Amino acid sequence: MxxxxxxxxxxxxxxxxxxxxxxxxxxxxxxxxxxxxxxxxxxxxxxxxxxxxxxxxxxxxxxxxxxxxxxxxxxxxxxxxxxxxxxxxxxxxxxxxxxxxxxxxxxxxxxxxxxxxxxxxxxxxxxxxxxxxxxxxxxxxxxxLGRRGMLDAFAAELTAWKQAAFQWRASLGNSIAVLITNQAAFDHVRESVAAYNRVADVFIPRLALHRDRITAAWASYRGLCEDTRDLVGRIEQVYRSEMYRLNEIHELVHAALVAPPDAERLATADARRSAILAEAGAALDQLSERATRLLAALEREIS
Structure with missing residues (x-):
């Protein structure tokens, strides 16, 4: 303790x-x-x-x-x-x-x-x-509560957060030029980030609760407990780093709306947008694989 x-x-x-x-x-x-x-x-x-x-x-x-x-x-x-x-x-x-x-x-x-x-x-x-x-x-x-209930609750909230994260990332797939000229594309981004924030505002503060419940219920499986702590830590890291950096694309779009860039600056902004999206996509994919493996391992130990 x-x-x-x-x-x-x-x-x-x-x-x-x-x-x-x-x-x-x-x-x-x-x-x-x-x-x-x-x-x-x-x-x-x-x-x-x-x-x-x-x-x-x-x-x-x-x-x-x-x-x-x-x-x-x-x-x-x-x-x-x-x-x-x-x-x-x-x-x-x-x-x-x-x-x-x-x-x-x-x-x-x-x-x-x-x-x-x-x-x-x-x-x-x-x-x-x-x-x-x-x-x-x-x-x-x-x-x-039971181990099955704990696992199902964590899996459901994690899935909802990942889906919202992937959706926000996908909404930023259009070029800067499209995002500043196409109202539908711009609105899609705005709706996606709002949906992501609604899910994240519930899920992220509850991560400690999920971690504590799972590590207590599977306390005799030290490896699984360590994997659970590592996964929760990685979720928090992705939330605060790779996903948070998607806001930089919003800033690029805002800057382009305020002062339309020339072709060279637009290409630079789009290159930055693509790099940020690639980092977020790789992080979410890796996180999904780790979560799938851990949830399956925890489920196997439910007696």
Whole structure:
């Protein structure tokens, strides 16, 4: 189990002391421990919360409540909680700040009281018990859902996203000259990218949920779990790189509409368009092959 420990820097010694009282199988993410030199702070925080942690522990006192960074971290934690559709954020009160929890949208949430600094061992035990209870509920929910249901849900959402991605790419197959002069072709691009965004806005935030469900349900198959993590990582990469670069073609079209280019500039723009489409097509084809192999392997292990 991996935890994200959100806290104000002045509380770090106490937070580390509490964390060291957790069971040996529980590891944790602390910003100064995990961020390499030169890192862009918000991006690494977001990646840690969205991809690397099973639970988010918010250690709250007056300083934390006044910290813009802590507020941003908790907002990210609550966003992932909504994506996972389960408890993810656990408040631990290092001071009695119950009256201010509404400031972080945590007013109705159960919390662990920890304002007695002489009882950190008990607080670590209480946090361990809470984590065990939440993990047990996840296991029960996974058992109820069933491996077939998990696999079907992931496959259906992945297929819908791939179809929308291929459709968006195909809509950009016309030359720049056609896209700026043919209204039907232009409208097709606009409709395709809107359809892609509708699907992606649902599927991409749920990737972590699909990954966690599948790796928990197939936990005894370590190779399949690694392949699942790799596939989910590659989907996110294609979404943020090769597919995102299709927006560059939209920019080329917009530039040509604003200032019609000469033949040489038009040829250069079309060459760039073709290169971007080729990269996206190759990435989607490779992703489809990997997904097909993994889904078939996971299905073979359903008893």
């Amino acid at each position: 991996h935890l994200f420990l959100s806290h104000q820097s002045c509380s770090k010694p106490r937070v580390r002391r509490i964390a060291k009282g957790l069971p040996p199988h529980v590891s944790w993410w602390l910003d100064q421990d995990e961020m390499p030199p030169g890192s862009v702070f918000p991006r690494h925080i977001e990646e840690a919360i969205a991809q690397k942690c099973d639970f988010f522990i918010a250690f709250l006192d007056e300083r934390a409540l006044d910290s813009e960074w802590v507020r941003r971290e908790i907002a990210l934690g609550l966003r992932r909680e909504a994506d996972l559709q389960r408890t993810f954020v656990i408040p631990v009160l290092l001071q009695d700040v119950r009256a201010r929890l509404h400031e972080l949208d945590l007013a109705e949430r159960l919390y662990l009281p920890g304002w007695d600094e002489d009882d950190d061992a008990r607080l670590a035990q209480a946090l361990s018990a809470q984590l065990f209870a939440l993990a047990s509920r996840i296991i029960e929910s996974l058992r109820g």
